[in-house]
Amino acid sequence: MKKIPLLDLKAQMAPIREELLQAVAKVLDNGQYIMGPEVKAFEEEVARYVGVKHAIGVANGTDALLLALDAAGVGAGDEVITTPFTFFATAEVVSQLGATPVFVDIDEKTYNIDVKQIEAKITDKTKAIIPVHIFGQPANMDEIMALAEAHNLFVLEDSAQALGSEYKGRKIGTLGHAATYSFFPTKNLGGYGDGGMVVTNDDELAQKIRILRVHGSNPKYYHSMIGYNSRLDEMQAAMLRIKLRHLDDWNNGRRERAALYNELLKDTPLVTPYAAEDRKHIYHLYIVQADDRDQLMAYLKEKGISTGVYYPVPLHQQDVYKPLGYEKGSLPVSEYMSNRTFALPLYAELETETIHMIVDTIKEYYANN
Template sequence: MDIPFSTFHHMHEQIRAEMMKAFEKCYDNGWFIQGTEYKKFEKEFAQYCGASFGVGVGNGLDAISLSLQALGIGEGDEVIVPAHTFIATALAVKYAGAKPVLCDVCADTFTIDPFKIEPMITEKTKAIIAVQLYGQTADMTAISHIAKEHNLWVIEDAAQAHGATFHGKRTGTLGDVAAFSFYPGKNLGALGDGGAVVTNREEIAERIHELGCYGSKVKYVHDLAGINSRLDEIQASFLRIKLHHLEKWTEERQAIAKTYLQNIENSKLILPKIGSGREHVWHLFVIRCPKRDHLQAYLEEKGIHTQIHYPIPMHLQKSMQYLGYGKGSFPISEEIAESVLSLPLYIGMTEREIEYVCEIMNCY
């Protein structure tokens, strides 16, 4: 049996006719930037999250960076970021002109450790970015409490957690502003790059829209030094269709993860944990194994393809050396990087494929 790590085939076959119709509609309309589909998606995605305002942007990195800029964060400021996340989180802080200050994470949920945040706070700290990693949220109660005590903004990096909840509230409503990615592999993915910012603050939404459109509210009038970062009309039309199917697809992901959790029984492996009060949407099913590389090779031999998210701790990346961290700075994040392995999980995965993965994992 050959099981891919991920595939879009089954998902896209379900909606092929809808997607083709949407493309033809955009093609015939001849309006490809900030048209009616774009405006409808902004509204519908914000409503899905339970928020008041949404702004479509070019990608997830821009969504974070523009959020920071809209909050007035830039030169001389510091932003606390989890040490275990995709590098885009820290890059966005750098692009906004601020300095990312890394904080270690919880070993069980992989999300930022609230108990380690306060020692990182200085007079320069302006915000905390809570990365909702792999499909579940961080401890937003603790993070919000710390932020309130120190008068800090809370930004959600929810690129991997469309629809995840914390005590019944969806990502997009758990901080002051939330950044989403629609990279094709996300739970809600476009057929190219795309992103969005969601917030309940109208002034922030308006500023992000302005910043992402060359700093302009009125054509050829540029009050801000903005950039070009807009979700295009065709991608918005595709995302509107996929959004209608997202709940069904989330339930399918949760069912696959539940089967893994109930049937993988191997003392050599550490299965993922779901934090208190959280509904996981399983963007990734990430296990830990002390002999990760050996396990990955073993699974590859058995036809099970896996990936590592992420093999090099962010603070040890060459591009982050300017921050001054070294090996041993974030021991939990380093241990996670050396032991995590993401198993296959995708829409259309058959019961036999899921059972096969469990069988092979138990035989390791």
């Protein structure tokens, strides 16, 4: 039985393998392995691609969030508004800085933070908002920025899953005061290890993040603040530079395959992803809803088709955040979606015949149930 993975990183790597090996050899021959020319060049290329003044490479996407919030002055006693329907890191970094994450429920169509509910959660302790462009779908940034301006709040776009997506013709990462990306291997632009980046047009913020990532030093051995050891690896930067050239093609490939899924799944009980008209969804994950999710996933697994749940427990219900006092049912849409949503295989190299086969298997399940 042929197994179909959720994501096939080997298939993505195969056509660019020689380029990647040459990039690695170049770093080895150069002998500069930390903060070398590849990191500098990659930062410049991402800044140009996104359309921002500054791009600062860091060790991973979590550190990108942490350093950006730290540089913005988020600390003990502050509150940061965000979504509970995301990877744990989004809230984790808030807590690491001594601040409190304040969770706002999500929109049932986009799975992004419901902007209509944000204002009610703003207090005199609120310092920042972190919208997450979940699964590659941009959040409603106009409304979020209007609220931020009215209440003097810092907006950090968690764009870990959204590099290359667009909101009203503008690249995600240019709309808030700063944005962060993850280059974890499974991301649309993924490295061969960890990596992350902060982008911003704010000169002062960028300078602070650059100092924070090298132990708070500027120049070396002269420390003006308590910092971190969080640098993007030179080898990763070299390989990510190769992959960045292919990002738009890969994202378009995902979009085409998502459109095919949408068409083929039309007559099934599954709820397919909604994409707002004024934005470019890049489908980091192809997320569907099913009443009988677990049974359907088990059936697909039997047939060799991989699936995944993102995310089984919303953040306000995680054990570590129980002291915050969110009752069951307090954020009903997030809780509902955590029990219904799952991902089907999606990547630019996924063959259309395979998508037809996956959908036929789903239809077979429903015919039998």
